[in-house]
Amino acid sequence: MTRLSAERRREAIIHAALAVARRKGLAATTVRDVAAEMGSSSGLIHHYFDSMDEVLAAAFERVAKEDLEQTEAMLADLGDPAAVLAEFLGSYGRVDDDWAFQLWMDAWAEAARRPVLRATSARLNLAWAALLERTIRAGVTSGVFHCTDPGGAAWRILSLVDGLALQVVAHRTTVDRADMLAWATRAAEGELGLSAGSLGNGARRADAATRPR
Amino acid sequence: MTRLSAERRREAIIHAALAVARRKGLAATTVRDVAAEMGSSSGLIHHYFDSMDEVLAAAFERVAKEDLEQTEAMLADLGDPAAVLAEFLGSYGRVDDDWAFQLWMDAWAEAARRPVLRATSARLNLAWAALLERTIRAGVTSGVFHCTDPGGAAWRILSLVDGLALQVVAHRTTVDRADMLAWATRAAEGELGLSAGSLGNGARRADAATRPR
DNA sequence: ATGGAAGTTGCGCATGTGTCCAACTTCCGG
DNA sequence: CCGGAAGTTGGACACATGCGCAACTTCCAT
Structure with a gap:
């Protein structure tokens, strides 16, 4: 070597x-x-x-941190909160090509029994929620989003998408990737007082996301 | 022996x-x-x-099936879809005393590596979604719910609650049990065109659910 | 009671795992 | 150029895993 x-x-x-x-x-x-x-x-x-x-x-830390920082950089770059949110949701449309999500599931399952892993996983999950909350607040400030509870909305969107992705990755058959994206987008639009379709057509995005990350 | x-x-x-x-x-x-x-x-x-x-x-099936059948019996007994849904959400308020949810997380993570377990987990998850969908349809028929997409709504509610419960059980610190219940209830009310609070006050329920199942 | 069926044993096998370590190779400062 | 330091080797070791199997024990129908 x-x-x-x-x-x-x-x-x-x-x-x-x-x-x-x-x-x-x-x-x-x-x-x-x-x-x-x-x-x-x-x-x-x-x-x-x-x-x-x-x-x-x-x-594990390397991977989880990398994804987070990448999205954080994106938030800083393109100031448009709606675009950030759409890209965030879109990234979940690729989870079944994405071994990283299996990693998250492993971490969640093991967290209860491994304190160190739990701390890492909790910290990173909190960071994701915080990032989402900041994005929502930015959107509310600039008037594109309407939301009275950005913190709660962030956790609801994050948890919904995690829950759906879990079905896609773990079972492969219960929930379809296109459905996941469309449903998550619809729910996010509802949370943020947007008209249907304003965060992008879920189905179209799913097609575009067949290539790996 | x-x-x-x-x-x-x-x-x-x-x-x-x-x-x-x-x-x-x-x-x-x-x-x-x-x-x-x-x-x-x-x-x-x-x-x-x-x-x-x-x-x-x-x-896994032994534990997971029990909960499902219990809820299915409840749906048959009390015909009121809103009550069934409230009880369904309420049962998640007790997940951190409930080792069954940890088992679900273990199963999801292991599904990728164990084909038989994956099939079982997928089947039971589908059954939960179907149960929820039936409940929603019943509510729509009887006029208490308003929902154009019961199938999608079922998966959204189920996935949201799973995603939130995951935080509660795996991390214990990121999401609070009372928040989980309140947020899930609020989202379900939104999905079904109900006014806030009509599925029960989440916080009160959470207090009542401190004892184990 | 007896013989076959069925429950149970406990070890063997092949494979895979993390960990350790003495020896080997390569580099670089003196 | 040479000698120590640091990077690297590759196999030994102890242990764990799922699975298979021939032998043993217990039971029950005949």
């Missing part, structure tokens, strides 16, 4: 771990898988991480 | 599997764990179930 600095090697390990997790899920990601993905020996992983648990925790 | 009839032994295995799953989670429940819990040999489990996947599916 090509020799790397400690810093770069840690990155490479996390990167490889994510590549494997994408294929097999976080729970099924093994030391040997990661080593094979990197093209190195398995001993190398334990030279940089005390345990496999730490590798997985680092990988 | 004391000799049991095939029927009783299957029951005992399911019972033991649930006891283990309660402690360690569905994903971490192993053949040997279940055998130890029963005080029997591990071979016995495979004499009654073709695979561990089936054991877990049967265990």
Whole structure:
């Protein structure tokens, strides 16, 4: 294996771990898988991480944070709250190509039994809700949204979309991806006092979202 | 081990599997764990179930089906759709005392890796949505609800409540139980064209639901 | 009572897991 | 150029997993 600095090697390990997790899920990601993905020996992983648990925790945090920061950057860039919200909902239309959502489900299920994981997961979920709430408030201020309870609306939209995505990813058969997007969009429009269709046609978006993230 | 009839032994295995799953989670429940819990040999489990996947599916089904049938009976008994819906939402107000919801989260996360469990989980989730849809249709027929899309509304209400309950049970800190109930109630009222408060005051209900199921 | 059926055993097998470590290779400062 | 430091190796180790199976025990119908 090509020799790397400690810093770069840690990155490479996390990167490889994510590549494997994408294929097999976080729970099924093994030391040997990661080593094979990197093209190195398995001993190398334990030279940089005390345990496999730490590798997985680092990988989970990396992914969850990345998505969040990406959306946060988007909110800063395009100031239009409606566009941000539409893009947020649209990103869920891609969850079944998206191994990240399986990661979230794993995290939620394990949270009750793993305090450290619970703290991380709770923190990131709160950040998502806060981001959504800020977006809604911005929309209310600029007059495009009408909502008396931005905090509650944020949690309702987030939870609805999580609940629908859960059906799409876990069962594949109960809820259709296009339905998920259309329903979530409709509900968001209702929450924010928008006319139907003003957040975009859900069905059309779903078609456009067949490519992976 | 004391000799049991095939029927009783299957029951005992399911019972033991649930006891283990309660402690360690569905994903971490192993053949040997279940055998130890029963005080029997591990071979016995495979004499009654073709695979561990089936054991877990049967265990999950046992718990999940019970709740469903209870609610279905309630729908038959008290014909009032609004009362059924209120009770349905109220039952979620007790999820954090309720280990059944943790089981649902375990099942959703594991569904991707265990085909039999996935099929069971999908089937039961569909049944819940169907039950909700029937309730909504009944309300529309009798004129108390107004809803143009009972199927979609059923999935939206179910998914919202699942998404909120997920926060309550997995994180304990992000969403408050009273909020969950109030928000879900408000959203349901919106879906069904009801005035605020007509499905019951969420906060009051939440107080009444501090005792376990 | 006896023989077959059915419940139960407990170990073996193949496979997979995280962790550890002594040896090897590569790099770079002196 | 050379010697120590740091990156890397690859297999050993102990343990866990699902599953299969031949032998053993218990029961009940004949």
